[in-house]
Amino acid sequence: MPKRSAPEVNAGSMADIAFLLLIFFLVTTTIETDSGINRKLPPIEDVVDPPVIKQRNIFTVVVNKNNDLLVEEKPMNIKDLRAAAVAFLDNGGGKGEEACNFCQGEKDPSSSDNPDKAIISLKNDRETEYQVYIAVQNELVAAYNELRDREYLRLNPNDGLTFTQADKIYSDPRTTPSTKEALKKKLDVVKLLFPQKLSEAEPSKTN
Amino acid sequence: MSKFKKKKGGDLPAISTASLPDIVFMLLFFFMVATVMRDSTLMVSNTLPAADQVQKLDKKDRVMYIYAGKPSDRYQSKYGTQARIQLNDKFATVQDVGAFVLAERASKRQELQNVLTTALKVDGETNMGLITDIKQELRKVNALKINYTTRLGAYTQNFN
Numbered sequence: 001m002p003k004r005s006a007p008e009v010n011a012g013s014m015a016d017i018a019f020l021l022l023i024f025f026l027v028t029t030t031i032e033t034d035s036g037i038n039r040k041l042p043p044i045e046d047v048v049d050p051p052v053i054k055q056r057n058i059f060t061v062v063v064n065k066n067n068d069l070l071v072e073e074k075p076m077n078i079k080d081l082r083a084a085a086v087a088f089l090d091n092g093g094g095k096g097e098e099a100c101n102f103c104q105g106e107k108d109p110s111s112s113d114n115p116d117k118a119i120i121s122l123k124n125d126r127e128t129e130y131q132v133y134i135a136v137q138n139e140l141v142a143a144y145n146e147l148r149d150r151e152y153l154r155l156n157p158n159d160g161l162t163f164t165q166a167d168k169i170y171s172d173p174r175t176t177p178s179t180k181e182a183l184k185k186k187l188d189v190v191k192l193l194f195p196q197k198l199s200e201a202e203p204s205k206t207n
Numbered sequence: 208m209s210k211f212k213k214k215k216g217g218d219l220p221a222i223s224t225a226s227l228p229d230i231v232f233m234l235l236f237f238f239m240v241a242t243v244m245r246d247s248t249l250m251v252s253n254t255l256p257a258a259d260q261v262q263k264l265d266k267k268d269r270v271m272y273i274y275a276g277k278p279s280d281r282y283q284s285k286y287g288t289q290a291r292i293q294l295n296d297k298f299a300t301v302q303d304v305g306a307f308v309l310a311e312r313a314s315k316r317q318e319l320q321n322v323l324t325t326a327l328k329v330d331g332e333t334n335m336g337l338i339t340d341i342k343q344e345l346r347k348v349n350a351l352k353i354n355y356t357t358r359l360g361a362y363t364q365n366f367n
Contacts, residue, residue, distance in 0.1 A: 012224065018231035025238040034270075034326065035261040036356040044346050067366075078362070126336030130329050131256035131365035133338075134355055138258040138362045145260055164260075171263060202339070 037137055042199075057112050059088045059120045063136060065127035078135060085143035087111070089118050089194065102151065102193065115147070115194045123201040144196050152190045163190055247296050251276035256331040257360030264354055265324050271311040273304065275337060276330025290333040292341065301337070304344040312350070324352045331365060 061081070062070040069076045071084055092103025094113030103115065112118035120140055124133055145164050152163035159166070169175055170183045253276050264270055274293040278286040282298075292299045294307045312320050325345055329338060345353065 014228040015224065015231055018228050018235055022231055022235045022238065025235065025242050029238055029242040034264040034356055035359065036264060036326065036354045037258055037260065038262050038324075038352070038354050041342055041346050041351040041353060043349065043351060078366075124335050126334060126339065128335040129331065130333045130335060130338060131331030133335055134256040134258055134331075134357060135362040135365045137355070138260050138357075141260040167262070173266070 037141060056110055057117045057119060061122045063124040063128045063132060065125040067129055067132040081139045082143050085140055086146055089115050090147055119197045119199055121199045121201060140198060144194055147194045148190050151193050156186055250279060250282055251293050252279050252330050253328060254331050255356060255358045257362060257364040258357040259361060261357060264326060269319055269322055270324050270326050272326050272328055274328045276333055290337050301340045301344055304341055305348045308348045308350045324354050325350050326354045326356045328356045
């Protein structure tokens, strides 16, 4: 009796179908790359009694409509902004109760008392370009991150991580809850040392 | 004779392509998983500014997007070259932002409604006036968490 083999199903066109689907998904794909600078807006509430803040604890940054920078009443190039902000935040000129025992700044009495008290005030014109505003924001956040990195390394020398790296691990959804818990404590300590106090004034109108 | 006699040699056996679909399917599944469908077509030019101190955006279902910038070329005859806001697939005015946020918030699951982030995807050349107005509207509806979406790069790229 002649041997008969079962007829094979022709799978040749399967590849074509799969390719069709593949190409469709390739075309519609945008692999998620969104990232940006996170900010929190102040809630609208009537402040009856605005707290009195000493002038030396405020670091004013003004961007005018020609995208020029005025820092503490003096024109400045944006590449010097980060260093100036670091010097201001890390100054630690306070005495007694307001003294800052971890600051490494110059302790200039005319600059900020304590990072906890230091406020950066950012003001821009309605005609300022958005990209310049973002550049300024970026540099100010960089100043905070620089100091927070330093403190994080000082407090947790065995981790081998900086604040920004630790924060990235913390916000990664794949991190286990127990690691998160441990990291959150360390992060909060550093955040308390250098709280991000970035205030934005209402923009001025151009006449 | 023997059972193990070689078959008639000579021509090459055809390479089996039976595993080709498997390989393609593997690729297919990768892209299906990694894919995010673009949910609104951009009607404004959208060159994001560069920044390097960035944080990743929250999960997609916790984010609502507000686009702003100059209308793209094919809309310029109709809408002019002034920067405008785009919400979903339509041009909108500043006054519409509040209603949009409330509608978006209502469409999300209950437990996510308080953790929503507003991502501002704004063209680099827009004036700050428009953005300030948007932020003011967001404050009115208590959508306080915002994210200035940027592309990764040195800030110096923003000055040209």
